[in-house]
Amino acid sequence: MPIIVNLDVMMAKRKMSLNELSEKVDITLSNLSILKTGKAKAIRFSTLESLCKALDCQPADILEFSKTENK
Amino acid sequence: MNPFKLFLKLSLLQKVLFCLATFMFVNNIHKLTQFPIFDWAEINGVKQRTKIKITEIETDKFDPEKINIEKENFNTAIFDSVSLNYGSDKPYLLINYHSVSDYVFSKLWLCKMLIISKFIFEEIILLLILLIVLVVKQNNFFSKTVIKLLKIIVCLLVSLPILYFAKDFILLSFLHDNFKGNLSNLGLxxxxxxxxxxxxxxxxxxxxxxxxxxxxxxxxxxxxxx
Incomplete structure (x- = not known):
């Protein structure tokens, strides 16, 4: 998919662990892991909203569009 | 009692009975003939295994003197007379017969094998349906296992008419080779x-x-x- 999820980058910037984020956002660890590894096929606006709230960032900081990526 | 299990049991029973009936019919096909077919015949007063080839029959009624029986040497015993049991209610004329047990893969044996395999295929289909129900019961309604099982069922269902056709073809060939008369109204x-x-x-x-x-x-x- 040409959409890249930069959740791990943002988590590193905020120095937040996966466990901590899952507690804050109220998403299971497995779902966060799917999102982090780029296996997710879609993301709800509500999830994106809570992620942005927890990481104090914009949606564009988490998601990125790349023309060359053909995974 | 679970209606699904009851249905499965009844279906199994029906199939076993049908298979037995068809099997018995193919097994006793010689009863249609005017002359009984025996692997064993009484030759010169002694029961022994024989090959009998009836080549010519002049009248409708059996008369040992009026039929020409080709005698064959079997177990190095040459015989003069052959006694056969005779039933008058058999309308189909046997013109040529070679003992079924002379060769294992005869047409009748093939027929029997096809009937058995058809029966086995139908039972496998029933078991697969049962398996699908079990998989669905485990909340895996849309799973790849169900698709795999359904694909196997499709393959088996498509092969059933082929088995029917093969059985009919072999039976027809056997009857044409061995019997004279109108065979289309036998329901075979x-x-x-x-x-x-x-x-x-x-x-x-x-x-x-x-x-x-x-x-x-x-x-x-x-x-x-x-």
């Missing part, structure tokens, strides 16, 4: 529905597989939406 051949229904259900299941495939895709997409 499979009915048209035996060919139609398996293919019809195979087509329906094929469409169901397509629906399941789309369901799996939707489920996967739903599972991967966070």
């Amino acid at each position: 051949y499979s009915k048209a529905q035996n060919f139609f229904y398996p293919l019809f259900f195979a087509l329906i299941i094929f469409m169901i597989i397509d629906v399941f495939q789309k369901g799996i895709n939707l489920k996967q997409e739903n599972d991967l939406t966070i």
